[in-house]
Amino acid sequence: MLMTYSSRAKTVIKIISVWALFLPLAALAVPIKISDPIGAGSPLEIYARVIKAFLGTVGIFALLNFVIAGVGLIASRGNPEAVKKNRDNMLWTIIGIALLFGAYAILAFVIDRLAGSLNIGTP
DSSP: OOOOOOHHHHHHHHHHHHHHHHHHHHHTSOOOOOOOSSOOSSHHHHHHHHHHHHHHHHHHHHHHHHHHHHHHHHHTTTOHHHHHHHHHHHHHHHHHHHHHHHHHHHHHHHHHHHHHHHTOOOO
16 A cells, blocks of 8 residues: 655655765764854853843833823813813822932942952953
8 A cells, every 4th residue: 555645744854865875974074153143251241231221122112101191181172070180190200210220320320230240341
Protein backbone atom coordinates (compact mmCIF):
# COMPACT_ATOMS: atom_id res chain seq x y z
CA MET A 1 0.00 0.00 0.00
CA LEU A 2 1.49 3.32 -1.05
CA MET A 3 1.33 6.30 1.24
CA THR A 4 0.50 9.62 -0.31
CA TYR A 5 1.54 12.91 1.21
CA SER A 6 -0.14 16.25 0.86
CA SER A 7 1.79 19.09 -0.74
CA ARG A 8 2.21 20.69 2.70
CA ALA A 9 3.79 17.55 4.12
CA LYS A 10 6.09 17.30 1.09
CA THR A 11 7.20 20.88 1.62
CA VAL A 12 7.95 20.23 5.29
CA ILE A 13 9.92 17.10 4.40
CA LYS A 14 11.94 19.06 1.82
CA ILE A 15 12.74 21.82 4.29
CA ILE A 16 13.85 19.34 6.95
CA SER A 17 15.97 17.46 4.41
CA VAL A 18 17.75 20.60 3.22
CA TRP A 19 18.26 21.74 6.78
CA ALA A 20 19.73 18.37 7.75
CA LEU A 21 22.11 18.50 4.78
CA PHE A 22 23.49 21.91 5.73
CA LEU A 23 23.57 21.38 9.50
CA PRO A 24 27.08 19.87 9.54
CA LEU A 25 28.38 22.98 7.76
CA ALA A 26 27.39 25.05 10.80
CA ALA A 27 30.06 23.23 12.81
CA LEU A 28 32.71 24.52 10.42
CA ALA A 29 31.46 28.09 10.53
CA VAL A 30 33.67 30.83 11.86
CA PRO A 31 32.30 32.37 15.06
CA ILE A 32 30.56 35.64 14.41
CA LYS A 33 31.10 38.53 16.81
CA ILE A 34 27.91 40.50 17.27
CA SER A 35 28.44 44.10 18.26
CA ASP A 36 26.45 45.65 21.07
CA PRO A 37 23.49 47.34 19.34
CA ILE A 38 22.69 49.70 22.22
CA GLY A 39 26.28 50.56 23.09
CA ALA A 40 25.95 49.74 26.78
CA GLY A 41 29.15 48.83 28.53
CA SER A 42 27.57 47.38 31.67
CA PRO A 43 24.23 46.16 33.02
CA LEU A 44 24.03 49.34 35.13
CA GLU A 45 23.87 51.42 31.95
CA ILE A 46 21.08 49.22 30.61
CA TYR A 47 19.13 49.59 33.88
CA ALA A 48 19.63 53.35 33.83
CA ARG A 49 18.36 53.62 30.26
CA VAL A 50 15.32 51.41 30.95
CA ILE A 51 14.42 53.38 34.07
CA LYS A 52 14.83 56.72 32.30
CA ALA A 53 12.72 55.53 29.37
CA PHE A 54 10.03 54.24 31.74
CA LEU A 55 9.93 57.48 33.73
CA GLY A 56 9.82 59.49 30.51
CA THR A 57 6.88 57.44 29.25
CA VAL A 58 5.04 57.84 32.55
CA GLY A 59 5.73 61.58 32.38
CA ILE A 60 4.18 61.77 28.93
CA PHE A 61 1.05 60.02 30.20
CA ALA A 62 0.92 62.33 33.24
CA LEU A 63 1.13 65.40 31.01
CA LEU A 64 -1.57 63.98 28.76
CA ASN A 65 -3.79 63.34 31.80
CA PHE A 66 -3.19 66.92 32.98
CA VAL A 67 -4.22 68.31 29.60
CA ILE A 68 -7.33 66.10 29.50
CA ALA A 69 -8.31 67.26 33.00
CA GLY A 70 -7.79 70.90 31.97
CA VAL A 71 -9.94 70.51 28.89
CA GLY A 72 -12.54 68.71 31.00
CA LEU A 73 -12.47 71.57 33.50
CA ILE A 74 -13.07 74.07 30.71
CA ALA A 75 -15.78 71.91 29.14
CA SER A 76 -17.61 71.40 32.44
CA ARG A 77 -19.11 74.92 32.13
CA GLY A 78 -19.60 75.38 35.85
CA ASN A 79 -21.23 72.04 36.56
CA PRO A 80 -20.17 71.51 40.22
CA GLU A 81 -19.77 67.74 39.96
CA ALA A 82 -17.72 67.92 36.74
CA VAL A 83 -15.60 70.79 38.11
CA LYS A 84 -14.81 68.83 41.28
CA LYS A 85 -14.01 65.68 39.31
CA ASN A 86 -11.65 67.47 36.92
CA ARG A 87 -10.06 69.58 39.68
CA ASP A 88 -9.34 66.40 41.67
CA ASN A 89 -7.93 64.81 38.54
CA MET A 90 -5.60 67.81 38.03
CA LEU A 91 -4.56 67.75 41.69
CA TRP A 92 -3.68 64.04 41.61
CA THR A 93 -1.87 64.51 38.32
CA ILE A 94 0.25 67.31 39.82
CA ILE A 95 1.02 65.09 42.82
CA GLY A 96 1.95 62.27 40.44
CA ILE A 97 4.23 64.52 38.40
CA ALA A 98 5.92 65.72 41.62
CA LEU A 99 6.47 62.10 42.67
CA LEU A 100 7.78 61.32 39.20
CA PHE A 101 10.34 64.13 39.37
CA GLY A 102 11.34 63.02 42.87
CA ALA A 103 11.76 59.42 41.74
CA TYR A 104 13.81 60.54 38.76
CA ALA A 105 16.07 62.68 40.96
CA ILE A 106 16.59 59.87 43.49
CA LEU A 107 17.28 57.26 40.81
CA ALA A 108 19.65 59.59 38.95
CA PHE A 109 21.54 60.18 42.21
CA VAL A 110 21.72 56.47 43.07
CA ILE A 111 22.75 55.43 39.57
CA ASP A 112 25.39 58.18 39.49
CA ARG A 113 26.81 57.02 42.83
CA LEU A 114 26.79 53.38 41.75
CA ALA A 115 28.46 54.25 38.47
CA GLY A 116 31.09 56.27 40.34
CA SER A 117 31.81 53.46 42.77
CA LEU A 118 32.06 50.90 39.94
CA ASN A 119 34.14 53.24 37.75
CA ILE A 120 31.77 53.08 34.79
CA GLY A 121 30.10 55.88 32.95
CA THR A 122 26.38 56.31 32.50
CA PRO A 123 24.79 57.81 29.43
